[in-house]
Amino acid sequence: MLDIKDLCAGYPSGGRVLENLSLSVPQGAIVAVLGRNGMGKTTLLRTICGLIRSSDGEIRLNGTDIAGKHAYQRARLGVGFVPQGREVFEEFTVAENLTAGRIAKPGFSAGVPAHLLEMFPILAERAKQKAGSLSGGQQQQLAIARALAGEPRLLLLDEPSEGIQPSIVADIAAKLRDIVGSTGLTVLMAEQNLEMVAACADTVAFIDHGAIKESGIDAAGIRSDHERHAKYLSI
Numbered sequence: 001m002l003d004i005k006d007l008c009a010g011y012p013s014g015g016r017v018l019e020n021l022s023l024s025v026p027q028g029a030i031v032a033v034l035g036r037n038g039m040g041k042t043t044l045l046r047t048i049c050g051l052i053r054s055s056d057g058e059i060r061l062n063g064t065d066i067a068g069k070h071a072y073q074r075a076r077l078g079v080g081f082v083p084q085g086r087e088v089f090e091e092f093t094v095a096e097n098l099t100a101g102r103i104a105k106p107g108f109s110a111g112v113p114a115h116l117l118e119m120f121p122i123l124a125e126r127a128k129q130k131a132g133s134l135s136g137g138q139q140q141q142l143a144i145a146r147a148l149a150g151e152p153r154l155l156l157l158d159e160p161s162e163g164i165q166p167s168i169v170a171d172i173a174a175k176l177r178d179i180v181g182s183t184g185l186t187v188l189m190a191e192q193n194l195e196m197v198a199a200c201a202d203t204v205a206f207i208d209h210g211a212i213k214e215s216g217i218d219a220a221g222i223r224s225d226h227e228r229h230a231k232y233l234s235i
């Protein structure tokens, strides 16, 4: 579904970060990218959704190379993004945030799909409240629901468990699995939390200095994989 080949990208002030990175994510799978701080996880997700322009390589979405397209064109083709730190519109209500996720797509009605509110009952309960008044875990659910309101085919999640208590992390992991199971959505997430990865992902890819070193590793066994922890995660 997503096929990345020899991708290179970086920052004008910081040089190249992604170095010929290649990774494939099958349709309907949840793949977690793991790696130490600063190895390029956020840069990878931002390059896939078009917030950073790549200098070389391919990003294929169902066979079409989207690497030359603008971020808004990629969104229209079905790429959804939940940034690190959620970035909900704090002064907007929960309902307005969800509407914003929908009307960003041409041709979509402003109405929030009922299944989304059933999936995230706390958002239905707090629909009229300002998003900035929600807890971190509730804001994360809102950020995910806002991205889903645009009906993406590929959802990119940047550290969805960051700063969230374990019970809510487990809840979000279960919801993501449900959504993927019922819709065939494909998910690529950057994560540091191995509990989240084991509960949610199908496979793991390890990133090191801007390149994927190993991928397709069964996520269920990741917590006890001390050899790879030492190789890719320990400082």
Ligand SMILES: Nc1ncnc2c1ncn2[C@@H]1O[C@H](COP(=O)(O)OP(=O)(O)OP(=O)(O)O)[C@@H](O)[C@H]1O
Binding pocket: 011, 013, 014, 015, 017, 035, 036, 037, 038, 039, 040, 041, 042, 043, 044, 190
């Ligand atoms: N806006 C920027 N300008 C210049 N360099 C940047 C910028 N953002 C990130 N970098 C650099 O790019 C490299 C990769 O950063 P990135 O945020 O992609 O890593 P990460 O794996 O997501 O790290 P973390 O786990 O800490 O979020 C780092 O060396 C970082 O300093």
